[in-house]
Amino acid sequence: MTVLHDSNAFKANAATALHDASLQEALAIAREHSIPTRARAIERLPEFERLRNSGRDLKNHVIAHLDQYLLQFEQSVVARGGHVHWCPDAGSARARVLEICRSVDARTVTKGKSMIGEEIGINAFLEANGIEPIETDLGEYIIQLRRETPSHIIGPALHVTQAQVEETFRKSHDGLDPARNLDDPAALMAEARAHLREGFLKADVGITGANFLIADEGASVIVTNEGNGDLTQTLPRIHIVLASIEKVVPDMHDAMTLLRLLPRSGTGQELAVYVTFSAGPRRAADLDGPGEYHVILLDNGRSAYLGTEFEEMLRCIRCGACLDHCPVYHSVGGHAYGWVYSGPIGSLLNPALNGIENAKPLPHASTLCGRCESVCPMRIPIPKMLRHWREREFAGAIAPMPERRLIRLWAFFARRPWLYRLAARLAARGLHLLARGQGRLKSAPFAAGWTRHRDLPAPQGRTFQEQWRARS
Amino acid sequence: MTSQPSSKVDTVALFVTCLVDLFRPSIGFAAVKLLEDAGCQVVVPPGQTCCGQPAYNSGDRESAMAIAQGTILALEAHPAIVVPSGSCAGMLKRHYPELLADDMNWGPRARSLADRVFELTQYLAARGLRIDAQVAARATYHDSCSSLREMQVKEAPRDLISQVRELSLAEMAETEACCGFGGTFCVKFPDVSDAMAQRKVDCIRATGADLLLAGDLGCLLNLAGKLKRAGSTIAVRHVAEVLAGMTAQPAIGESGTGDSRMGDSGVGGK
Amino acid sequence: MLAGIRAGMARQADRRRGAPPPAKPIPVIPARATAPGIDVVDLFHRQVLEAKATLEVVASRSDVPAAVARYLTARNAPAQIRLAPDRRIADLPWANAPLLETATGRSHGMDATSVTPAVAAVAETGTLVLQSSAETPTTLHFLPDHHVVVIGRDQIVGTYEQALARIVRDADGGLPRTINFVTGPSRSGDIGKVLLMGAHGPKHLHVILVDEAL
Numbered sequence: 001m002t003v004l005h006d007s008n009a010f011k012a013n014a015a016t017a018l019h020d021a022s023l024q025e026a027l028a029i030a031r032e033h034s035i036p037t038r039a040r041a042i043e044r045l046p047e048f049e050r051l052r053n054s055g056r057d058l059k060n061h062v063i064a065h066l067d068q069y070l071l072q073f074e075q076s077v078v079a080r081g082g083h084v085h086w087c088p089d090a091g092s093a094r095a096r097v098l099e100i101c102r103s104v105d106a107r108t109v110t111k112g113k114s115m116i117g118e119e120i121g122i123n124a125f126l127e128a129n130g131i132e133p134i135e136t137d138l139g140e141y142i143i144q145l146r147r148e149t150p151s152h153i154i155g156p157a158l159h160v161t162q163a164q165v166e167e168t169f170r171k172s173h174d175g176l177d178p179a180r181n182l183d184d185p186a187a188l189m190a191e192a193r194a195h196l197r198e199g200f201l202k203a204d205v206g207i208t209g210a211n212f213l214i215a216d217e218g219a220s221v222i223v224t225n226e227g228n229g230d231l232t233q234t235l236p237r238i239h240i241v242l243a244s245i246e247k248v249v250p251d252m253h254d255a256m257t258l259l260r261l262l263p264r265s266g267t268g269q270e271l272a273v274y275v276t277f278s279a280g281p282r283r284a285a286d287l288d289g290p291g292e293y294h295v296i297l298l299d300n301g302r303s304a305y306l307g308t309e310f311e312e313m314l315r316c317i318r319c320g321a322c323l324d325h326c327p328v329y330h331s332v333g334g335h336a337y338g339w340v341y342s343g344p345i346g347s348l349l350n351p352a353l354n355g356i357e358n359a360k361p362l363p364h365a366s367t368l369c370g371r372c373e374s375v376c377p378m379r380i381p382i383p384k385m386l387r388h389w390r391e392r393e394f395a396g397a398i399a400p401m402p403e404r405r406l407i408r409l410w411a412f413f414a415r416r417p418w419l420y421r422l423a424a425r426l427a428a429r430g431l432h433l434l435a436r437g438q439g440r441l442k443s444a445p446f447a448a449g450w451t452r453h454r455d456l457p458a459p460q461g462r463t464f465q466e467q468w469r470a471r472s
Numbered sequence: 473m474t475s476q477p478s479s480k481v482d483t484v485a486l487f488v489t490c491l492v493d494l495f496r497p498s499i500g501f502a503a504v505k506l507l508e509d510a511g512c513q514v515v516v517p518p519g520q521t522c523c524g525q526p527a528y529n530s531g532d533r534e535s536a537m538a539i540a541q542g543t544i545l546a547l548e549a550h551p552a553i554v555v556p557s558g559s560c561a562g563m564l565k566r567h568y569p570e571l572l573a574d575d576m577n578w579g580p581r582a583r584s585l586a587d588r589v590f591e592l593t594q595y596l597a598a599r600g601l602r603i604d605a606q607v608a609a610r611a612t613y614h615d616s617c618s619s620l621r622e623m624q625v626k627e628a629p630r631d632l633i634s635q636v637r638e639l640s641l642a643e644m645a646e647t648e649a650c651c652g653f654g655g656t657f658c659v660k661f662p663d664v665s666d667a668m669a670q671r672k673v674d675c676i677r678a679t680g681a682d683l684l685l686a687g688d689l690g691c692l693l694n695l696a697g698k699l700k701r702a703g704s705t706i707a708v709r710h711v712a713e714v715l716a717g718m719t720a721q722p723a724i725g726e727s728g729t730g731d732s733r734m735g736d737s738g739v740g741g742k
Numbered sequence: 743m744l745a746g747i748r749a750g751m752a753r754q755a756d757r758r759r760g761a762p763p764p765a766k767p768i769p770v771i772p773a774r775a776t777a778p779g780i781d782v783v784d785l786f787h788r789q790v791l792e793a794k795a796t797l798e799v800v801a802s803r804s805d806v807p808a809a810v811a812r813y814l815t816a817r818n819a820p821a822q823i824r825l826a827p828d829r830r831i832a833d834l835p836w837a838n839a840p841l842l843e844t845a846t847g848r849s850h851g852m853d854a855t856s857v858t859p860a861v862a863a864v865a866e867t868g869t870l871v872l873q874s875s876a877e878t879p880t881t882l883h884f885l886p887d888h889h890v891v892v893i894g895r896d897q898i899v900g901t902y903e904q905a906l907a908r909i910v911r912d913a914d915g916g917l918p919r920t921i922n923f924v925t926g927p928s929r930s931g932d933i934g935k936v937l938l939m940g941a942h943g944p945k946h947l948h949v950i951l952v953d954e955a956l
C-alpha cells in the first residue's frame with residue numbers, strides 16, 4: 001500500500017487508482033450506498049432547502065464577524081475554566097499539543113476523528129516525541145494500523161474492503177487467535193472494540209476535533225456515531241480540542257441549524273447518534289470528566305482567504321456530501337488528491353492551504369458538472385471556485401505554456417467571426433474527409449486524449465453557418 | 473430568474489453553438505424547423521462564434537470576457553435567444569452576467585441578454601409546441617449537467633419526447649451523473665473521463681434502449697464515441713433531430729444514409 | 743493571528759462597498775414536531791424505534807424496576823445495574839425487583855448496564871438529551887453495553903430548541919460540562935458500509951417511558 005502525498009501527481013495517482021480492483025470495489029459500494037441514503041433523508045424533511053439557505057446565511061454572517069465571535073468564544077471558554085490557544089500554523093499547533101501532553105507526562109493519547117489532526121500531522125509528531133497516539137474512530141483506527149491517510153472526510157477507511165480489514169487486524173493485533181473466525185464485519189468490530197477499550201482506559205490525554213464551536217457558551221461540539229469521541233474526551237485527565245477558526249457559530253440555536261443539515265447530508269441520518277457539547281473541565285462536584293480543557297484554534301492559512309473570491313469555501317462543515325456525489329471521486333477515490341482533503345472540497349482546500357503550486361492539477365480535475373454544489377448543505381459554489389483557481393493558475397502562468405498558447409490562439413479566432421467561420425469550414429471539411437465516409441475517426445494524433453478511449457464522430461462536412469447562408 | 477418566453481415574441485435568434493456548427497449542422501436545421509413549427513421566425517445572427525466556455529473554464533478570463541462581449545453584441549438586438557445546448561445556454565445565461573458583473577457597460581447588457589436566453593426544449597415546451605413526428609424506437613434521455621443544474625431543464629425534453637409517435641422512453645439509472653465530457657477535462661484526464669463515460673454507458677445499456685438522446689452535443693460526441701468504440705448499435709442523436717422527425721442523416725458517429733429503423737419517418741432538412 | 747483575521751475583515755468591507763455585513767438568518771424549525779395537532783409522544787416513540795433503540799411504556803414509577811428486570815432477562819444480560827445517583831432514578835422502588843443487584847455512581851468500564859435519567863427527549867428525531875452533573879456522570883452514558891434511560895411523559899418535547907430550555911445551568915448560568923444528544927445505540931459503517939451496532943458506546947439503548955411525571 002502506498003501513501004500518496006503529492007497533489008501534483010494527481011494524474012498518476014488517478015491512473016493507479018483506476019487499476020486498483022479492491023479500491024474500485026470499495027468505491028462502488030460507497031457510491032451505491034451514499035447517494036440514495038442522502039436522498040431519502042432529505043425527502044423526509046420538507047424544510048431542507050430552506051435550512052440550506054439558513055445555514056449558508058448563518059456562516060456568511062459568522063465569516064463577516066469572525067474576529068468578534070472568536071474573541072467571545074475565548075472569553076467564554078476561559079470563564080468556564082478552560083484554555084484557548086491561538087495557533088497561526090500547523091507547527092505552532094503541534095508544539096502546543098505536545099506542551100500540554102508533556103505537562104502531565106502523557107505516554108498515551110487517545111484520539112477522536114479530527115481532520116485538523118490530519119492537517120497538522122499530529123500523530124506522526126507525537127510518535128516522534130515518544131507519545132503513543134491511538135485513533136479510536138473505527139475507520140481512523142483501521143487506517144492508522146495500515147499507515148494510511150483518510151480517503152474520505154467522514155469515512156476515512158472508505159477505500160478499505162472488509163477482507164483488507166481482517167488482514168490488517170490479523171497482522172497488527174498480537175495475541176489474536178489465528179483460528180478465530182473474523183469473517184463478518186460484526187466480528188471485526190467486536191475485535192476492534194475490545195482492543196480499543198484498553199486504550200481508552202489507559203490514556204492520559206484525549207484529543208478530539210470539533211464540528212462547531214459555540215461562541216457565547218464557550219463550548220465545542222462533536223458529532224459521531226460510535227461514541228469513541230465521548231470516551232476520548234471523558235476518560236483522560238485532559239481534553240484537547242483541535243478546531244479551525246471557521247468552526248465558530250454564535251450560539252446553541254445556530255448549532256441546531258447546522259445539526260439539522262450535517263448528518264442528513266453526510267450519512268443520510270436524521271441525526272448522528274451522539275452530538276456532544278463540551279464546555280470547560282469537570283465541575284467540582286462532577287464524578288467524571290477531564291480535569292483540563294484546551295482548545296487549539298488553528299488558522300493555518302484560512303484567514304488569507306477572508307474577503308477574497310475563495311471566502312465561501314470557509315462555510316464548509318465537512319459533511320462529505322460533495323465527495324459522495326462527485327463522479328471524479330467515484331472514479332479515483334480520495335488518495336489520488338494527494339493530501340488530507342479530497343473530492344471537490346479537497347480541490348479547493350488543498351490548493352488554498354498547501355499552495356496552488358503544490359496542487360496544480362486539482363482545480364482541473366473536475367468536469368464542473370455541478371453536482372457537488374447541488375448537494376452541498378452550505379450551498380458553496382464549488383465549480384465557480386474551481387474556476388477561480390484555474391484563473392489564478394492562468395494569470396500566474398502556473399498553467400502549462402502550450403495549453404495557454406492553444407487557448408489564446410483559439411480565442412483569437414473566436415473573437416473574429418469571419419476568420420472563425422473560415423477556420424470552422426476548413427476544419428469541418430478536413431475532419432469529414434479524414435473519416436473517409438466512416439462517420440468517425442478511430443484515432444487522431446491531434447486528439448489523442450480523446451481517441452485513446454473513444455472514437456471521434458466526424459463532422460457532417462459543411463458548417464451550419466455556411467449552409468444557412470447558402471440557403472438564405 | 474427565468475423569464476417566460478412570451479407567445480408574442482415571434483422572432484428568435486438561434487445561437488447555433490460552435491459544436492453544432494462544426495460537427496452536426498443537422499441539429500441546427502432541426503432546431504430551425506421546430507422553432508418555425510412553434511410559430512417563430514428564426515434568424516441566425518452572423519456575428520456569433522463560440523460562447524467562450526473553453527477559455528472561461530480554462531481560467532482565461534480575459535479571453536472569455538472578450539468573446540462574451542462579441543456574443544452579446546451579436547445577439548442582444550433580438551427579443552429571444554434560443555440555444556440547442558444546455559451548456560452554451562448556461563454560459564450565456566448564468567456565466568456572462570458573472571463574468572461581466574463589474575463592468576458598468578457590459579454588466580447590464582449581459583444581464584439583459586441572460587433574461588432572454590432559453591435552452592431549445594425549454595423554449596419549445598413553454599410555447600406549447602405540439603410535436604408531429606414519428607420515430608419507432610426505444611429511447612433513453614441523458615440529462616446534461618448544465619441543462620439540469622444551470623438551466624433547470626428536466627421535464628421539457630421528456631414532455632416533448634413523449635409526443636413522438638411510436639417512441640417509448642426508458643429512464644436510465646443515475647440520471648444526475650455526469651457523462652465525463654467536461655470540455656477540456658476529457659482530454660486532460662482521459663482515463664478518469666473514460667471511467668465516468670463507462671459508468672454512464674452501462675446505465676444506458678441497462679435500459680435496453682436502441683436510441684440515446686440528449687440536448688448537448690458535447691455529451692453526445694463523448695457517448696457516441698464511447699459506444700461506437702465498443703461496437704454498440706445504439707443510435708445516438710440530439711433530441712431536436714428526433715422531435716423534428718429529421719432522422720435521415722446518419723446518427724452521430726455513424727456512416728451511410730441514416731438509421732433504417734428511423735429513416736422512413738424523416739421529413740428531411742429544409 | 744487576530745491581525746491576519748482582521749486584515750481579512752477589512753478586505754471584506756472593501757468588497758461590500760458600504761453594504762452592511764450579512765445578518766444572522768431566522769432559524770428554520772421543522773414543522774414535523776411543531777405543527778398544530780402533532781402528538782409529540784407518538785412522534786418520539788416512532789423516531790426512537792427508527793433510530794434502532796427500543797422503548798417500553800409503563801404506567802407509573804413503581805413499574806420501572808420490573809421493566810428493567812424484564813428487559814435484562816429478555817436480552818440475557820446480567821442482573822446487575824449501575825444507577826445514576828440521581829433522585830429520579832435512585833429513589834425508584836428497586837426493592838420491587840429483588841433479583842436486581844444495584845450500585846450507584848460513575849462507571850469505570852465494568853458495568854454491563856446503566857440506568858439514567860434524561861433532561862428531555864426530543865420528538866423531532868427521537869433524541870435523548872442528557873447532561874453531566876454530580877448526579878448524572880457521563881461515563882454511564884457511554885461505557886456500559888446496555889444503556890437504559892427512564893423518562894417521564896412530560897419530558898418529551900418537540901424540538902431541540904425546546905429541549906435546550908430545560909438544561910440545568912451552572913450557578914452562574916453556564917452550560918454543564920457536557921450535554922449529550924443521544925439518538926439510538928452506538929454504531930459504525932466503517933467496515934464496507936455495513937451498519938453495525940455497538941462500535942464503542944452502548945450496543946443497546948432502551949427507553950422506559952413512564953406515563954406520569956418522574
Ligand code: SF4
Nearest residue numbers: 316317319320322376
Ligand atoms: S463543501 Fe459542502 S458538501 Fe462538501 S464537505 Fe463541505 S459542506 Fe459538505
